[in-house]
Amino acid sequence: MRMRTCVSSMAAGSSMEWLKSVKGVILDMCGVLYDSGEGGGQAIHGSIEAVKRLMDSGLIVRFCTNETQNTREKFVQKLRAMGFDISVSHVFSPAPALVRILRERRLRPHLLVHDDLMPEFDDVDTSSPNCVVIGDAADKFSYQNLNEAFRVLIGLEKPLLFSLGQGRYYKETDGLKLDVGVFMKALEYACDVQAEVVGKPSADFFQTVLNDMSLQPHEAVMIGDDLLNDVGGAQRCGMKGIQVRTGKYRPSDEKHPSVRADGYVDDLAAATDAILTNH
Amino acid sequence: MRMRTCVSSMAAGSSMEWLKSVKGVILDMCGVLYDSGEGGGQAIHGSIEAVKRLMDSGLIVRFCTNETQNTREKFVQKLRAMGFDISVSHVFSPAPALVRILRERRLRPHLLVHDDLMPEFDDVDTSSPNCVVIGDAADKFSYQNLNEAFRVLIGLEKPLLFSLGQGRYYKETDGLKLDVGVFMKALEYACDVQAEVVGKPSADFFQTVLNDMSLQPHEAVMIGDDLLNDVGGAQRCGMKGIQVRTGKYRPSDEKHPSVRADGYVDDLAAATDAILTNH
Known part of the structure; x- marks a missing residue:
């Protein structure tokens, strides 16, 4: 049929x-x-x-x-x-692809990503950040966390922002949820930069x-x-x-x-x- | 001199x-x-x-x-x-100007504004909202509040968003702070609309x-x-x-x-x- x-x-x-x-x-x-x-x-x-x-x-x-709300391993499980x-x-998911980019370009990210995605960055140096990475952080997109990411970004000589995807929203059982792209646009406007989208x-x-x-x-x-x-x-x-x-x-x-x-x-x-x- | x-x-x-x-x-x-x-x-x-x-x-x-973090009265005080x-x-400040617009166009807003600005809207009907208003809500720009405003907006037949200003950021004694324009851009992207800026x-x-x-x-x-x-x-x-x-x-x-x-x-x-x- x-x-x-x-x-x-x-x-x-x-x-x-x-x-x-x-x-x-x-x-x-x-x-x-x-x-x-x-x-x-x-x-x-x-x-x-x-x-x-x-x-x-x-x-x-x-x-x-x-x-980007889970490590690749947990997701496949x-x-x-x-x-x-x-x-x-x-x-193939954005976080491992980004980790390769960070390594190749010797970048140290400030991370604003979901807690469950953090293990993907276990081997990444996050001291003295020289770029900002955002993923679908959901509830972690508080004013304070967003402001912190903004301050890192605007403090860089050449602000560099990576976004794990650029989705507007997605549907969950309890309704629509804002996706990472929305916060990418917010930080892009704040710092007058264009994000590099990975994914x-x-x-x-x-x-x-x-x-x-x-x-x-x-x-x-x-x-x-x-x-x-x-x-x-x-x-x-x-x-x-x-x-x-x-x-x-x-x-x-x-x-x-x-x-x-x-x-x-x-x-x-x-x-x-x-x-x-x-x- | x-x-x-x-x-x-x-x-x-x-x-x-x-x-x-x-x-x-x-x-x-x-x-x-x-x-x-x-x-x-x-x-x-x-x-x-x-x-x-x-x-x-x-x-x-x-x-x-x-x-927009205070009523006009408190601000002048x-x-x-x-x-x-x-x-x-x-x-002349944005909130009283917006209240006139809401009255003229018979609009009922969903408000995402600073708590100290709320008295400006005391006489405004906010039941069954048919538009969304954002001001410099600062810490109130949580993921949950932003998502709530988004759901109201995307649920409207013709999404209508008002923003009290469109600033990127401002400086306070403890550093730079994200301003309302950043969240305006976020909601604009989420719903594919252009906000009406008041102020x-x-x-x-x-x-x-x-x-x-x-x-x-x-x-x-x-x-x-x-x-x-x-x-x-x-x-x-x-x-x-x-x-x-x-x-x-x-x-x-x-x-x-x-x-x-x-x-x-x-x-x-x-x-x-x-x-x-x-x-």
């Missing part, structure tokens, strides 16, 4: 013959594999099986998330508990995943529920992008004035059907 | 002959009349006498502030205690002061320490603008790429000398 729906929406939309040349698949996680919520959330119907089918098909599969057979080394939709971030897959951009497809950060970001790197109608998807996404996905499908199961049919 | 300094800087800078046609003076308060700090701050040397001389000269004098002979009806540099706000003075813009001069919000804002309304080298003034202001004051003077006493000499 889902197969039929998928074929029908493919017929109605653009053909996905381009899938023939695809050798690798990058999957967004929240809103594609699972819905967040109480107790960590739950798998989206059919997605556990879909991930398994993609992996068994011989395609190279990687996972790409902007999750949660997904494994839901039934997903995922290994930590195949998951989707940064081209560097997608490129790291492609490097790990040993693929050229045109050989990979990104599947996500976020039209701008997943699909648009991947397309700017030369990849194809498919949007699923789960998670934060809204019908208005299909009429977006500047970003158009290479395919719209009902969910990851339908995306997998389309990929394996055309492969 | 100050007189000589003033004449000397006038000679070095542009001539201020245009002051001949000026019938009214609008004074910024913090940074021009007084410096904020512990115990409410202290008068800037010579400013109490300068205000008196301007008033005694027959010029129409009004005061214009973006202060503080200035009077410092020695300024100022009456409440001559002081300087809003043209409507300056026009209210001019109406009260019964003057045309070219008949009035604004004196302030903030190049963009005081001088630039007044100039965009057709007024002249003088910047004083006190308060938040920085030498780099005199080389600003887009805003140039009609005169730069050391302080309010020097500005008064120039006005009364040319008048």
